[in-house]
Amino acid sequence: MNLLAGLKLFCVSTLLTAVFPPLAHALDRTVLIGYAAPMSGVSAAAGPALVQAAEIAIDDLNLQAIHLKGDRLVFKLLVQDDRSDPRTGLLVAQYFVKSEVIGVIGHWNSGVGIPASRIYSEAGLVQIAQGTTAHSYTQQGFSTAYRIVPHDDVSASYTADYVTHEMKARRIAVIDDGTPFGGGFAKQFMDSAKAMQADIVSQFSISNHTSDFNAILRAIQENKPDVVVFGGVDIQGAQLVREMRRFNLDMPLIGASGTVAPQFLEQAGAAGNGTIVLEPGQPSYQGPQWQHFQKIYKSHLSGAMSSYAPFSYDAVQVFAEAIRKANSLDRQAIAVSMRQIRHNGLTGRIGFDAEGNLLNPVYTIFQMRNQQWVPLKTISSKN
Secondary structure (H helix, E strand, O other): OOHHHHHHHHHHHHHHHHHOOOOOOOOEEEEEEEEEEOOOOOOOOOHHHHHHHHHHHHHHHHHOOOEEOOEEEEEEEEEEEOOOOHHHHHHHHHHHHHOOEEEEEOOOOHHHHHHHHHHHHHHOOOEEEOOOOOHHHHHHOOOOEEEOOOOHHHHHHHHHHHHHHHOOOOEEEEEEOOOHHHHHHHHHHHHHHHHOOOEEEEEEEOOOOOOOOHHHHHHHHHHOOOEEEEEOOHHHHHHHHHHHHHOOOOOOEEEOOOOOOHHHHHHHHHHHOOOEEEEEOOOOOOOHHHHHHHHHHHHHOOOOOOOOHHHHHHHHHHHHHHHHHHOOOOHHHHHHHHHHOOEEEOOEEEOEOOOOOEOOOEEEEEEEEOOEEEEEEEEEOOO
């Protein structure tokens, strides 16, 4: 190349650079999602499965190479242990608000998730509850409060229908653990059962920390109910059913959602056989997406899969969908886009009603037989 030609090339290159500056390299932008779960406390057994499912969802999102305004989004979980404790839950909520999270998945316990929801609402931070099933959580009117699972009013009504019509139970004893979750479930169950002409022959409220059921079970012996309904968590339910058998009470225990879990099988043993529980979701899932999730989940955690694990996975995916719709990582923009969500997840078609409840939930009735959970019936709900 001669000198004149080289000079011309230099001038053209300089001109192009001035008119069309070099494109900036795409950046990796970290997207933090807060995750609050009970890794300790009365519901500690639920935490690891929930977090593991969410981590799988995070990995799947990062494999998709999602971009926003030219930058590649790298999703990460910021996990905090709320200890199944309302006071700790408030501290966790305050921490998330001050952090860089774009939203929060949590909390598992209704008694934790409900007070924390006010903090998230005041900060405009979307909260998708993966286990806060008390209806009062979404009845507060917060535009930031959503739940990925059905609420207890619906599940308690369906449970009452099954107990009265399928099991033909007419005399029912009800016990609750005094929490928003347990108490709310028990109240709705009783209201529904009474409307179906069942007789509530005993009603008791206990501490969610007690293991002393002696006085209650003596009273139940005298009243001779057809079933005993318990509004509370799986570990305490397992203790209750063992004590029922010690008192020679052979009627079935009817549990609240969250009872169908490996820990109930382990803690209740043979005494738990006959227990009936309605849980959210299908008894089994199909398709390539589910097979992928199941394979990875089982490679990390042994034993039966938590029925809430697929919902935890879907909660993460819903946040990614909200970001796509908002085309922004702004908390307020994400809050607005949540109302438009229509996402095909592991658990089915996901959308939310005006309160923030899951639209058209599906339930399965399980019975414990030979120390295994066996699905009996699937129920579809239309909100």
